[in-house]
Amino acid sequence: MSTAAAPARQLDPDSVSELRQATEHIHAEFGTSATTPALLKRIATTANAFGDGLRHHCRPVDTDDGLFVLRGLDIDDAAAGPTPDSWATAGDSGAAHDITLLLLATVMGNPIAWEGQQDGRFVHNIVPSPGHETEQTGASSTVLLSPHTEDAFHPGRAHLLMLGCMRNHDDIATTAASVRKTRLSERDVRTLTRPVLPILPDDAYAEAQGYAEEPPPVPALFASEDGITLRFDPAYTPLDQADDAYRSAYGRLGEELARVSVAVSLAPGEVLVVDNDLVVHGRVPFQARYDGTDRWLKRASVRVPGRRTRPLTEAHEHGYGQSAIEAHAR
Ligand SMILES: O=C(O)CCC(=O)C(=O)O
Ligand SMILES: [Fe+2]
Secondary structure, eight states, X not given: OBOOOOOEEEOOHHHHHHHHHHHHHHHHHHSSOSOOHHHHHHHHHHHHTOOHHHHHHTSOOOXXXXXEEEEOOOOOHHHHOSOOSSHXXXXXXXXXXXXXXXXXXXXXXXXXXETTSGGGOSEXXXXXXXXXXXXXXXXXXXXXXXXXXXXXXXXXXXXXXXXXXEEOTTOOOEEEEEGGGOOOOXXXXXXXXXXXXXXXXXXXXXXXXTOOSOOOOXXXXXXXXXXXXXXOOGGGSOGGGSOHHHHHHHHHHHHHHHHHOEEEOOOTTOEEEEEXXXXXXXXXXXXXXXXXXXXXXXXXXXXXXXXXXXXXXXGGOOGGGOOEEESSOO
């Protein structure tokens, strides 16, 4: 794995103060980041009024890296308070930063929430949690969080994943691997473009895991008009149901993704924006502190209307009974 620097977009001071003022206004008015229709409406009108400078920083991912890091937001470590010990107890910890992230997410597209995840909040807290060390979820720590497409099981998954860093004293890296950097034979691409295996709901969706209907097989790769895209979550893909040829091609895709993987260790105030159709992300193992100073990320998921990065057949998938809620009406 390489530690090559991810493309960075440095926010200019005007954009930073525009964001800060908007955040302070909304936070003072609502006193919480718990999303009500009124708060979401205020987010939308505020984001719509942002200047071109900020908008430009939020333009789509424009390199084969499939990601960028927005830099320059300020986080006051003392004011942020202790890192919560789980999403369930996080409440309004770092609420102002939830609002900032929602504003940025709204400039980039339409933020989404899932009823079945983190109480339906639009901004998730990613913190290590006692008792969850070895899971394949954001709450784990001692295990490698293996590379995955976010919410790969679902046709309504985000186009963009945003990870905003509150705290990361131990420099724990997010990993990211772009399908556009892999080298695969045409034959492997053909094989992996066929809908052979389903992707089952991950451990963050307990209810969906009990869904009664047949899991639909989906392609791992898709040759979109703009180039190849992927939908990949090996930890939740029943590979034993495929034949040898498919399994080997799938294995080569995994090896190529490992080869091109980069490690991005976020600093407070940085926001990693990952194109969820191009890049699989994960996290290196680490030892949690559990003393209020642990790594703490804020996560937002964004749909970008009108993108053509996915097969149209996805529209017929049942999504295991889950549906995403969009922050803003179209
Ligand atoms: O903790 C990280 O760096 C990434 C965790 C993750 O997979 C996610 O938040 O979706
Ligand atoms: Fe993830």
